Amino acid sequence: MLTAPALRAVGLLTAWGNGGAALPVDALTAAGDRSVLSLGRPAFDRDRLRRVPRECVLGLAAVEAMLEDARAGREAISGERTGLLYASAGSYGASNRLFIDRGSGGAYFPYTAPAAVPAEVAIEFGITGPYAVFIGGPPATLRAIWYAATLLEAVLCERVLVLAVETFEECADLYIRGRRLTGHPLVEAAGCLWLEPGKGSLALESHHRHGRPNRGGIRQRLGETFACEPVVALDLWRRGQARTPLCLSGAWGGETARLWWTEPLAAANRGQRCDTETRG
Amino acid sequence: MRRPERIAIQAAGLITPIGQDVDAFWSSLLTGASGISPIERFPVADLRVGRGGEIKRLSRVKEWRHVPDCRATRLLISAADELCTQAGLRPLPLGADRVAVVLGTALGGVEEGEKALGGDRRIRRLRGGLYDSPAHNLARWLGARGPVITVSTACASGATAIGVGADLIRHGVADWVVAGGYDILCRFVMRGFDALRSLTREEIRPFDRRRSGLLLGEAAALVLLMREDEGGPQRLGSLLGYGSAADGHHISAPDPEGRGLERAIAAAMREAGIQPSDIDFVSAHGTGTPLNDRIETSVLKRALGAPAYKIPCNSIKAPMGHTMGAAATLEAIMCLLASRHGQIPATLNLEEADPECDLDYMLGGPRAARPGISLSTSLGFGGCNAALILEGGAC
Numbered sequence: 001m002l003t004a005p006a007l008r009a010v011g012l013l014t015a016w017g018n019g020g021a022a023l024p025v026d027a028l029t030a031a032g033d034r035s036v037l038s039l040g041r042p043a044f045d046r047d048r049l050r051r052v053p054r055e056c057v058l059g060l061a062a063v064e065a066m067l068e069d070a071r072a073g074r075e076a077i078s079g080e081r082t083g084l085l086y087a088s089a090g091s092y093g094a095s096n097r098l099f100i101d102r103g104s105g106g107a108y109f110p111y112t113a114p115a116a117v118p119a120e121v122a123i124e125f126g127i128t129g130p131y132a133v134f135i136g137g138p139p140a141t142l143r144a145i146w147y148a149a150t151l152l153e154a155v156l157c158e159r160v161l162v163l164a165v166e167t168f169e170e171c172a173d174l175y176i177r178g179r180r181l182t183g184h185p186l187v188e189a190a191g192c193l194w195l196e197p198g199k200g201s202l203a204l205e206s207h208h209r210h211g212r213p214n215r216g217g218i219r220q221r222l223g224e225t226f227a228c229e230p231v232v233a234l235d236l237w238r239r240g241q242a243r244t245p246l247c248l249s250g251a252w253g254g255e256t257a258r259l260w261w262t263e264p265l266a267a268a269n270r271g272q273r274c275d276t277e278t279r280g
Numbered sequence: 281m282r283r284p285e286r287i288a289i290q291a292a293g294l295i296t297p298i299g300q301d302v303d304a305f306w307s308s309l310l311t312g313a314s315g316i317s318p319i320e321r322f323p324v325a326d327l328r329v330g331r332g333g334e335i336k337r338l339s340r341v342k343e344w345r346h347v348p349d350c351r352a353t354r355l356l357i358s359a360a361d362e363l364c365t366q367a368g369l370r371p372l373p374l375g376a377d378r379v380a381v382v383l384g385t386a387l388g389g390v391e392e393g394e395k396a397l398g399g400d401r402r403i404r405r406l407r408g409g410l411y412d413s414p415a416h417n418l419a420r421w422l423g424a425r426g427p428v429i430t431v432s433t434a435c436a437s438g439a440t441a442i443g444v445g446a447d448l449i450r451h452g453v454a455d456w457v458v459a460g461g462y463d464i465l466c467r468f469v470m471r472g473f474d475a476l477r478s479l480t481r482e483e484i485r486p487f488d489r490r491r492s493g494l495l496l497g498e499a500a501a502l503v504l505l506m507r508e509d510e511g512g513p514q515r516l517g518s519l520l521g522y523g524s525a526a527d528g529h530h531i532s533a534p535d536p537e538g539r540g541l542e543r544a545i546a547a548a549m550r551e552a553g554i555q556p557s558d559i560d561f562v563s564a565h566g567t568g569t570p571l572n573d574r575i576e577t578s579v580l581k582r583a584l585g586a587p588a589y590k591i592p593c594n595s596i597k598a599p600m601g602h603t604m605g606a607a608a609t610l611e612a613i614m615c616l617l618a619s620r621h622g623q624i625p626a627t628l629n630l631e632e633a634d635p636e637c638d639l640d641y642m643l644g645g646p647r648a649a650r651p652g653i654s655l656s657t658s659l660g661f662g663g664c665n666a667a668l669i670l671e672g673g674a675c
Contacts, residue, residue: 002451005511023538069301080543097389111386111472111604112531112661114411116433120527121664131526131664132440135388135412135430143429150447154284156547174396177404204453206427208376241500246604253416253471255428 001276002149003259004158005187006198011066013058014189018065021274022234029203031185035176036221037223038169039188049124055167056120062190063121068243070194077194078126083151086118086133087140087251089226094170112156117165129157138250139206139257140164141230143242145248146204146259152197170225187223190232200262208255226252230259235240283553287446287519288511289670292613293363294501295355297333297600300340301362305610306617309625310646314599316495322467323376327478331464333601346588349633350408351464353417355500356383361420361531363458369502372423380454382425382445383415384437384438384461385605386660388430391466414462426454434660435565436524437461438501438608439668443522445505455510460502463604469496475570476532478569484602485629486595487573487637494567497601501609515673517616520554520653523547525583527663532593534572535607538579541667543585552669554653556584559591559669561651563611564594564641565659567602572659577637591647594642598628608658613666623648 016022016030018195024030033039037196044063049057053182057268067074092113099110112119115133122128134140141164148160168175168186175186216235225232249258289389296555297315307544310317315333324330330351340358349355366369371378388411396406403553407413412430419428426450438461445459448574463469473479473496480493508518525543549556563575581588596614597603617626626642633643656668 013474081526085344089412092411093393096393096468098470099399100394111469112434114388115662115664116531118526119531119664122526122529122663126528128528128543130524131433131445132524133432133664135410139427140412140429143427146453147444147450150451152550159626175399178403178589204451204455206429208425249603253428254414255416255425255523257427259497 002202003153003200003273004198004200005149005152005195007193007234007238008196009066009070009192009194010231010238011062011064011069012191012231012235013039013061013065014139015187020232020239023221025221027184027187027221031239034185036168036172037188038109039190052120053095053116056097056117058190059117059121059163059165060124062192063125063161063163063207068194071110076157077161080128080212081158082120082127083130083148083157084127085119085144085148085160085162087164087227088114088166088275089133089140090167091117091167097171112207118163121163137226137252138229139255140254141185141227142248142250142259149202160195161194161277164231165190166226166228184219185223187225189225189228189232191228193231193234203260205258206255212274236260258267284450284551286508287298287449287521288506288508289516289616290504290506291363291366292503292516293359293361294499294610294613295335295340295358295367295560296460296610297335300358308316308599309596309614310623312628315497316334316601319465324470327470327474328372329474329481331628332495333351333603334465335498347421348404348408348417348442349457350389350414350417350464352389352414355398355464355498356414356418356462357421359500360422361503363502369422374455376423376425378455379424380421380423380457381415381422382429382441382442382457382459383412384431384433385463386432386434386437387463387469387604389413390468391464394466394468416542422458424458433664433666434662435602435604435607436658436660436664436666437605439658439666440524442503442519442609442612442668443524446519449507450474451504455506457505458502459545463498463501463606465496468527481628484568484598486568486627487634487641488630489632489634491568491570491573493569494597495601497603499600499603499606499610501606501613503613515621517673518671519668520671521548521669522664523551523554527665529663531663533671534575534659535663536575536576540657540663542583544665544667545655545657547586548667554669556587558653559620559655560582561615561654562591562593563615563654563656564593564595565657566597568597573623574636576657577639580639588639592624592640593645594627596625596627608656608666611656612670615656616672619651620647624649624651
């Protein structure tokens with residue numbers, strides 16, 4: 001059993017607004033006839049970032065939001081004592097498609113597409129510690145949190161940022177073709193967790209799913225955000241708007257990952273569960 | 281800090297342009313055979329460079345029924361077929377839910393995405409374009425029902441996969457992990473590297489004064505990881521340490537000082553509990569680009585100190601091209617084969633050493649030596665750096 005990390009801060013942007021408090025009661029009703037809800041492109045007054053793909057800028061905005069939540073400056077996360085882990089199911093799709101369709105990737109050769117978001121975050125905030133990119137839906141983020149715990153337990157760094165970004169706008173027609181829109185609207189999101197050494201325990205388990213996926217719970221309010229969903233779940237827990245996430249679960253590609261996290265939860269809430277299962 | 285337990289590397293399986301099994305791969309490395317050829321599988325006439333390490337025919341697996349028509353998946357299954365033969369993995373000898381698959385890739389199923397955008401409207405083609413799709417296909421073929429994880433740290437992906445896989449075992453998430461990397465040659469990646477003008481029209485010449493760039497190749501390479509006390513006497517070797525670090529410098533260029541790679545090497549040595557003087561052999565990233573090889577040389581000097589000059593160091597990218605997500609796993613396997621066979625392959629096409637690359641880069645033929653502990657380094661676009669510390673198994 002791993003020592004659980006402690007959640008210090010969360011930065012969260014979704015197409016519904018900033019933070020979990022912005023979520024509607026019911027995503028489907030709130031979305032109306034929109035099947036994809038875009039986050040747009042956050043404004044950064046920096047020449048270097050003018051040609052940076054939108055998904056990367058969203059990653060930067062999520063980290064800025066996390067710093068604001070922590071009331072910390074950039075210097076607090078710069079350097080080799082900060083690890084950076086990124087999770088995404090499909091944010092690389094936009095850059096890849098641009099390259100395939102137009103024969104040009106703009107500023108980016110999209111060979112780097114999955115790694116471009118954390119690369120830009122590392123460059124912008126001067127993060128030079130341990131580093132990995134996990135591909136997939138909610139299980140990828142849960143595994144990134146688990147991997148963060150291994151890094152912290154091994155004292156390979158003092159804090160780990162777990163970043164997740166999902167964009168859909170540029171590939172909306174493909175997602176529609178892929179029939180991923182049944183049930184919930186696709187909601188763009190970008191979130192970042194600041195994890196530090198904690199006191200509880202953390203366990204990761206995985207199994208291959210049987211039967212129908214759970215379509216209720218957090219996704220009913222949020223819509224589909226793939227890898228961002230666990231970040232939203234943690235933000236909601238923190239804000240007291242959801243049950244305590246002793247067990248975060250998420251499904252993707254026919255398998256379900258579960259993360260059992262005993263701290264930093266209040267003892268009174270133990271035994272409850274916040275299911276973040278999504279379809280994949 | 282308690283040192284992480286060593287992880288046994290029980291067996292390997294691979295498919296490369298210079299051999300479709302471990303023995304053929306090893307033999308080609310020793311004899312200096314080249315797998316570089318004109319690319320035939322897709323059009324390249326509009327590109328500056330149309331050569332690479334293309335696998336012309338997948339000869340190992342004869343029956344592709346129930347396997348998706350996805351080249352990345354088929355390369356993986358070819359490699360897995362050898363791994364299964366070596367390790368007795370099919371049927372799985374232990375609970376399927378205790379067997380994990382962790383794969384590294386820079387491109388995933390991008391060719392499937394290209395086809396989907398090019399008019400193939402089959403849903404499975406579109407799903408195949410996801411970067412984690414080939415890993416799920418491999419897990420299904422293996423019958424593995426533990427975690428299926430895809431990591432993508434560009435050219436360091438194959439090392440990241442081994443590092444993450446080892447942690448799954450150390451922390452009890454899985455008992456066995458099939459870990460490794462893959463990537464295929466396709467128009468997408470050839471066009472991209474062609475646009476960057478980083479492909480050479482000449483041979484790949486790592487650490488040579490005349491080096492002028494890289495060529496790409498395709499491959500899949502897998503290893504079976506398990507607890508040290510569960511590994512049999514015929515194991516290939518052990519993973520002692522893994523380290524990673526971000527450059528935080530530039531999206532496509534390495535840090536000019538190579539500080540990220542230096543940190544990754546230091547972290548891997550720390551985890552392994554070794555000193556630079558313990559290292560017998562270095563498998564360098566060695567892409568053959570002017571910048572990479574110079575930076576890597578300076579990093580090795582700083583990270584290893586005076587012993588760096590005495591440690592044999594090679595690059596095996598010249599005969600296969602840069603196999604991207606597969607490269608680090610192939611290089612790790614090569615390190616362990618060198619230990620098993622008592623020979624270190626030379627750096628192919630290195631003829632005139634660059635004065636700025638003045639380490640023992642294995643000019644000439646293979647060298648009789650049986651490295652105990654090896655260091656394998658990887659650098660990737662986006663500033664990903666990774667290092668593995670490996671120890672050969674019993675002879």
